[in-house]
Amino acid sequence: MxxxxxxxxxxxxxxxxxxxxxxxxxxxxxxxxxxxxxxxxxxxxxxxxxxxxxxxxxxxxxxxxxxxxxxxxxxxxxxxxxxxxxxxxxxxxxxxxxxxxxxxxxxxxxxxxxxxxxxxxxxxxxxxxxxxxxxxxxxxxxxxxxxxxxxxxxxxxxxxxxxxxxxxxxxxxxxxxxxxxxxxxxxxxxxxxxxxxxxxxxxxxGNWAEIYSLIRKKPVRLPAVRNVLKQVEEYRELPFAKRWLKSDKLDFVLLQLEKTGIIRPYPVLLxxxxxxxxxxxxxxxxxxxxxxxxxx
Structure with missing residues (x-):
């Protein structure tokens, strides 16, 4: 072979x-x-x-x-x-x-x-x-x-x-x-x-999502966002769950990452x-x- x-x-x-x-x-x-x-x-x-x-x-x-x-x-x-x-x-x-x-x-x-x-x-x-x-x-x-x-x-x-x-x-x-x-x-x-x-x-x-994936890497300024992004990058391009992440500002951080085009949500399909x-x-x-x- x-x-x-x-x-x-x-x-x-x-x-x-x-x-x-x-x-x-x-x-x-x-x-x-x-x-x-x-x-x-x-x-x-x-x-x-x-x-x-x-x-x-x-x-x-x-x-x-x-x-x-x-x-x-x-x-x-x-x-x-x-x-x-x-x-x-x-x-x-x-x-x-x-x-x-x-x-x-x-x-x-x-x-x-x-x-x-x-x-x-x-x-x-x-x-x-x-x-x-x-x-x-x-x-x-x-x-x-x-x-x-x-x-x-x-x-x-x-x-x-x-x-x-x-x-x-x-x-x-x-x-x-x-x-x-x-x-x-x-x-x-x-x-x-x-x-x-x-x-x-x-x-x-639907109007809610608990699953996301990384779509591009960009530098981020806020320490809380950087901390979560580091966790997200461990999953590479594969989807991850919100419940897999640790942050006391998780909703805020995910919104920032979504707004800047770094992650995308997967809404529930109905x-x-x-x-x-x-x-x-x-x-x-x-x-x-x-x-x-x-x-x-």
């Missing part, structure tokens, strides 16, 4: 190791999602267990409920508990920056048909994934599968590529019919993530008609004649 091939295999092994850690953490965390249990305790467990097993969180654990589709994570001191909710757990793990991304819906609401539709759509897209297939074809299979269950895909959310220290990279993997798209090739690493809903099938930004949302997601590596699921 050439050094280049060795290096490629080493990288794929890191993707696999991240996926293996994620699978363990996800399996354990699902058992904690019960009516009356604390969201913050589940999030803390997921993030701490990831580190315990030798990985790092690739982004804050998303615990999105009901009409929340994505980007919900507990706040500092959060006292919320699970009710009869449709709960999405979206987890990210990285090993040396190589990311595994997977989501599962835990239905406490009695609407298991929506959860099942998301899972079937994910299975349909994974079955199709191989070199030469387009992301547009994957999107068509997702949309067809969800609509065959009498539900709607969320058309303005997509799956995505993964690369080192990039939890969302090209190509995007649509959840609907689109013409063309990127052509899959061997070695591509993708997160495929259908969202199914009994609502209209679009999301919009289904536009208030519909229930289910999500299913796995990370795949495209192989010579199909794909390997790293997170299953």
């Amino acid at each position: 050439t050094d280049n091939v060795h290096n490629k295999q080493d990288i794929l092994e890191k993707y696999r190791e991240a996926g293996k850690i994620l699978k363990t953490v996800r399996t354990e965390a699902v058992e904690m999602v019960k009516v009356g249990n604390s969201l913050l305790q589940v999030a803390d467990f997921i993030e701490n267990r990831t580190i315990e097993l030798g990985g790092r969180p690739a982004f804050p654990c998303n615990i999105s409920r009901n009409q929340e589709a994505a980007h919900a994570t507990p706040k500092i001191g959060d006292t919320d508990v699970f009710g009869k909710d449709m709960v999405k757990l979206d987890l990210g793990v990285h090993v040396d920056g190589y990311v595994a991304d997977s989501a599962v819906t835990v239905d406490l609401s009695g609407n298991s048909d929506i959860k099942k539709a998301a899972e079937e759509a994910l299975a349909a897209a994974i079955e199709l994934a191989k070199p030469g297939v387009s992301t547009g074809e994957l999107g068509a299979s997702i949309e067809d599968s969800i609509r065959s269950n009498g539900l709607n895909p969320i058309i303005n959310l997509t799956g995505h590529g993964l690369s080192q220290y990039e939890a969302h990279d090209d190509p995007s993997v649509p959840n609907r019919h689109v013409e063309g798209g990127a052509i899959l090739k061997e070695g591509d690493v993708l997160a495929i993530e259908p969202f199914a809903t009994d609502g209209v099938g679009t999301v919009h930004d 289904e536009s008609s208030g519909g229930l949302v289910a999500q299913a997601e796995h990370t795949i590596i495209v192989t010579q004649d199909g794909c390997e699921i790293t997170t299953k």
Whole structure:
């Protein structure tokens, strides 16, 4: 083997190791999602267990409920508990920056048909994934599968590529019919993530955010801002949670960093008609004649 091939295999092994850690953490965390249990305790467990097993969180654990589709994570001191909710757990793990991304819906609401539709759509897209297939074809299979269950895909959310220290990279993997798209090739690493809903099938930004990411480095003057920026830079380009940071002026500091274009917020995404949302997601590596699921 050439050094280049060795290096490629080493990288794929890191993707696999991240996926293996994620699978363990996800399996354990699902058992904690019960009516009356604390969201913050589940999030803390997921993030701490990831580190315990030798990985790092690739982004804050998303615990999105009901009409929340994505980007919900507990706040500092959060006292919320699970009710009869449709709960999405979206987890990210990285090993040396190589990311595994997977989501599962835990239905406490009695609407298991929506959860099942998301899972079937994910299975349909994974079955199709191989070199030469387009992301547009994957999107068509997702949309067809969800609509065959009498539900709607969320058309303005997509799956995505993964690369080192990039939890969302090209190509995007649509959840609907689109013409063309990127052509899959061997070695591509993708997160495929259908969202199914009994609502209209679009999301919009909510008016709050607990997740941010660094978008550019700039010098800052105030010591409190410098202190938080130093903490933020430890996460590189990967998203981080407000509750991961320490400052007695945290709201003020984050606002300053946002205003100066150093960080960006990720508002909670809400289904536009208030519909229930289910999500299913796995990370795949495209192989010579199909794909390997790293997170299953």
